[in-house]
Amino acid sequence: MTQASVGFHCPECLKRQGQRVINARDLGQQSRPPLTSLLIGISVVLFVLQMATGGGRSINSELTANFLLFGPFVQLGEFWLILTSGFLHNDPIHLGFNMFLLWMIGKGVEQQLGRIQFALLYFSSLFAASAFVLAFNFEAPTLGASGAVLGMFGGVAGLMLMRGRSLKEVPGYQLILLNLFLPLVIPGISFWGHLGGVVGGFITGALLALLSDKARMSPPTTYAVVALVMIGWFGVAAVIGLSGGLV
Numbered sequence: 001m002t003q004a005s006v007g008f009h010c011p012e013c014l015k016r017q018g019q020r021v022i023n024a025r026d027l028g029q030q031s032r033p034p035l036t037s038l039l040i041g042i043s044v045v046l047f048v049l050q051m052a053t054g055g056g057r058s059i060n061s062e063l064t065a066n067f068l069l070f071g072p073f074v075q076l077g078e079f080w081l082i083l084t085s086g087f088l089h090n091d092p093i094h095l096g097f098n099m100f101l102l103w104m105i106g107k108g109v110e111q112q113l114g115r116i117q118f119a120l121l122y123f124s125s126l127f128a129a130s131a132f133v134l135a136f137n138f139e140a141p142t143l144g145a146s147g148a149v150l151g152m153f154g155g156v157a158g159l160m161l162m163r164g165r166s167l168k169e170v171p172g173y174q175l176i177l178l179n180l181f182l183p184l185v186i187p188g189i190s191f192w193g194h195l196g197g198v199v200g201g202f203i204t205g206a207l208l209a210l211l212s213d214k215a216r217m218s219p220p221t222t223y224a225v226v227a228l229v230m231i232g233w234f235g236v237a238a239v240i241g242l243s244g245g246l247v
Contacts, residue, residue: 036106071138074241082130082237088143098145105152120226125151127233128200132192138245147193151201158205
């Protein structure tokens, strides 16, 4: 028997499976999840452009005005706002807090689920957040990645619940509760954006677990089904936008 990090391995098992040596370079690559880093990079670059074109204030930027989520603009057919609003931010604190949360939860989710499932979870959450804002706060200009970021926590909660785990075991579940509570006491924070992101992420995470664990679907089939759900959230947001909201 050969001693391993956990227990012992028999020689036959080692011959069949082979051994992999993880060096410092591998560990460095594992600590830098590419998709999470890319999402953060896009938001940072766009914020710099917002500041540069707004005289030092992102809210005054033409870039902000043209690409934040605003119901009447979506009603006119500007459906890209459902996506672009999730990459714009109001000020350095807004940007820094969202990117800190994205890095904190995103790198772990991406490493555990892989890039495809991570992307499906992130953008499903983003589109769901936009759908909720358009449905219940149609005329409120909204921007920020918080809906999509909180969807990461919601997605982990959905995965764990479907696998028989307690929601209290979800890393940072207190942050979900805090971010749902904050808009009720601090003006200017989108309650519906936060709630929509969590709901969209939770449904997506639960669906990923259901299809892969319970239904035993192959990864490509699972990805295809969840991609349809993601597109469905975008479609729901577009239809609600065209109709002028629900309330």
